[in-house]
Amino acid sequence: MVIPGGESTTIAKLARSFDLFDLISDRIISGMPTYGSCAGMILLANKIKDAAEGQESFGGIDMVVRRNAFGRQIDSFETDLKFKGITEPKIRAVFIRAPWVESVGNEVEVLAEVSDPSGVIHPVAVRQGNLLATSFHPELTGDNRVHKYFVENICRQLATF
């Protein structure tokens, strides 16, 4: 499954209204390969900072994610990132009112990081088992290497889903 960018509060509310929330969450927790970008990353976080009141996440990745961490829409930006497991050239990463990862548990592998305007480094791509999450939107660049990483390193390892 791919959980796209958009608005994490809306995605969660819609999943609740259509009675899909628990089904999706259970599938993720039981190992269905899932990739979440931006709002999708927020939805895969076990804990959200700066969440809207009552905002829920599907969970699955042992991390704390801060919503809208880089600032407002106008603070959106692009940069080139090294991504562990993907060879050069660097990935062009598009951040749109993006979250960053504040902290991760032991099981979480950090795949890419970026520094905020004050120079502090934050993880922006992580993996825990069959779950992959990025703060940025690789689908906007025409470079499919992050999706390829998901398909080849995560989905292809499993035959049961």
Ligand code: GLN
């Ligand atoms: N800021 C959005 C949220 O909180 C995420 C933005 C995005 O997906 N580009 O859900």
